[in-house]
Every structure is written in C-alpha cells, then in structure tokens.
Amino acid sequence: MELEVKTLDGAAAGSITVSDEIFGLDPRTDLIHRVVRWQLAKRQAGTHKAQQRSEVSGSTKKFVRQKGSGGARHGNKKAPQFRGGGKAHGPVVRSHAHDLPKKVRALGLRHALSAKFKADGLIIVDVASAEEAKTKALAARLANLGLSNALVVDGSEIDANFRLASRNIPAIDLLPVEGLNVYDILRREKLVLTKSAVTALEERFK
Template structure:
C-alpha cells in the first residue's frame, strides 16, 4: 500500500509503502472492543471502599435483651439495617484488570491502524521537528495540514521543540512510538505517523 508522505509545511515529500500485514487488514470491531475494554479496565483506579460492619467504630453490646420486648431480635448496632451501621456488600479496593492474550493485543493494534488507513484518516509525515517551541506557529502548521483533532505518533524520541509546541493544543495528543495504543488511536478522528514511527511499527511486527 503506497501513501503520499507530507512535510510539516504541507508539501509532498515522496511516497511511503505501508505493510499490508499491518495497515491492510479488514478491521474487526469485536477485537477492537475487547482491547478498549481491556485498556479502560486496567487504568481504573479501583480505590472505592466502604466500611463493612466489622470496620465500624461502634459499641459491640447487644441492643436489648433477646426475648420479652415484642421487638425483632438484634445483636449488634453495627448491622447494615441500622443508621450508622456498616454497608452491606459495598465496594472494596480491588484491581479491575483482566487478562487478554498478547497475540490478541498485537492484532488489535494492527486492526486499529488498518481502520485508519482504510477510512483515509491516516497521514504520514516525513519528520516531526520544529525550529522553535511556539504553540501559535504549530497551530498554523496543523491548520495547513488539515489537522484539528488527531493523535500524532513520532519516533522513539520526540523532538523537544515539537513536543513542547504541541502539548498545549486542544484535541492534539503527541506520543512516542512506544506509547501507541488502540484506545488513543480510536478516540481521535485522525492518526498522524512520522516516517520513523512507520518504520518502528513494521520492525516491531516483523
């Protein structure tokens, strides 16, 4: 698959051949859904916690005698049915992460990249370098390329000026190629890859 490569100033910078095994697959929504669910579950904090009846600081004495009062039998004021008592079956601190096979995760990334290539929302730039770290200038650069809401993936190391100029622009995410992931690809309409990122992805899946 050949795609026209652009430079940051909007000019054509030749063509780049994308691997059919990475960018030419027929996207499967079920695999993408499994991967997004895996990512969101893994990043969930899971720090929610309520006090059970064993954790309530309250008297342990029996409320009243067992028999003869005409009322129901109760043994503890910490029981959930009483005001100030413990919570019944409340949330506890835990990890929400679940397993997903490594091969499925790798396949999901390929399908996410293929989905962007198939829909025409993939842009390849020759390099991501800025002469100066000026956000205003970077906004004009992106406007010239037609980029308004995008995930931008650079090489293994991002140019410091480019990263600094881009990080404060709304709806623009910039990541090194090591940080590429399915959720971020799908949540932005446009995917922008540098030539170095394309080479690194093809080397990774070789």
C-alpha cells in the same frame, strides 16, 4: 500499498510503502473492543472502599432484648440496616485488571491502524519537528493539514521543540512509537505517523 507522505505544512513529500498486514486488514471491531476494555480496566485505580460491618466504630452491645419487644431480634447497631452501620457487600480495594493474550493485543493494534486507514483518518508526515517551541506557529502548521483533533506518533526520539509547542494545543496528543496503543488511536479523529514511526511499526510486526 503506497501511501502519500506530506510535510507539516501540507506539501507533498513523496510516498512510502507500507505493509498490508498492518494497514490493510479488514477491521474487526470485536478485537478492538477487547483491547480497549483491557486497557481501561487495567488503568482503573481500584481504590474504592466502604467500611464493612466489622470496621465501623461503635458498641457491639445487644441494644434490645431478644424476646418481648415485638420487633426483630437485633444484635448491635453496626448492622447494615441501621444508620451509621457498615455497608453490606460494599466495594473493596482491588485490581480490575484482567488477562489478555499478547497476540490478541498485537492483533488489536494492527486492526485499529487498519480501521484508521479505512476511515481515511491516517496521515503520514516526513518529520514532526519545529524550529522553535512556539504553540501558535505549530497550530498554524497543523491547520494546513486540517488537524484539530489528532494523535501524532513519532519515532523513539521526539523533537523537544515539537513536544513543548504541542502540549498546549487542545485535542492534540503526542506519543513515541513505543507508546502507541488502541485506545489513544480511537479517541482522536486523525492519526498522524512520521516516516520513522511507520518504519518502527514495520519492524515491530515483522
């Protein structure tokens, strides 16, 4: 399919042919959901921890006699039902990551790109560069494209001035094409791809 290419100033810059296998799929929300869950689970620190009964500091002495008290037959006060005791079945340090086949991850990315195109949230620009690292100047150029909440994806090499100018603009993210992922695509309203990023994606999914 043919997609229009623009400059960062909003002017026309020709067109580019893209693959229907990447941008023309009928989006499957179940695949996209699986990939997002995999991403979010994998990035969880998993450092939550509560002290178990064996880890609480305190005496193990039996504090009440076995019979005759009229109460329960307790052992020591490190049991979970007592104040200061250990946590019953509390969280432990662990990994939340789960496996997801590589083919499913790749397919999920293609469906996310197609979903963005279908929702009219995809913009192709010729280059993502700036003459100087000025945030105000870049914000004005992005406003010409109507971008206030967007993910900008460039090729392997990101322009240094563009990176410095964009990092102080709220809700504007910048990634190299190798870092493109489903979650970051979905969390922004618009997806901006440079021509070099589109070429790299075509090669990646060939």
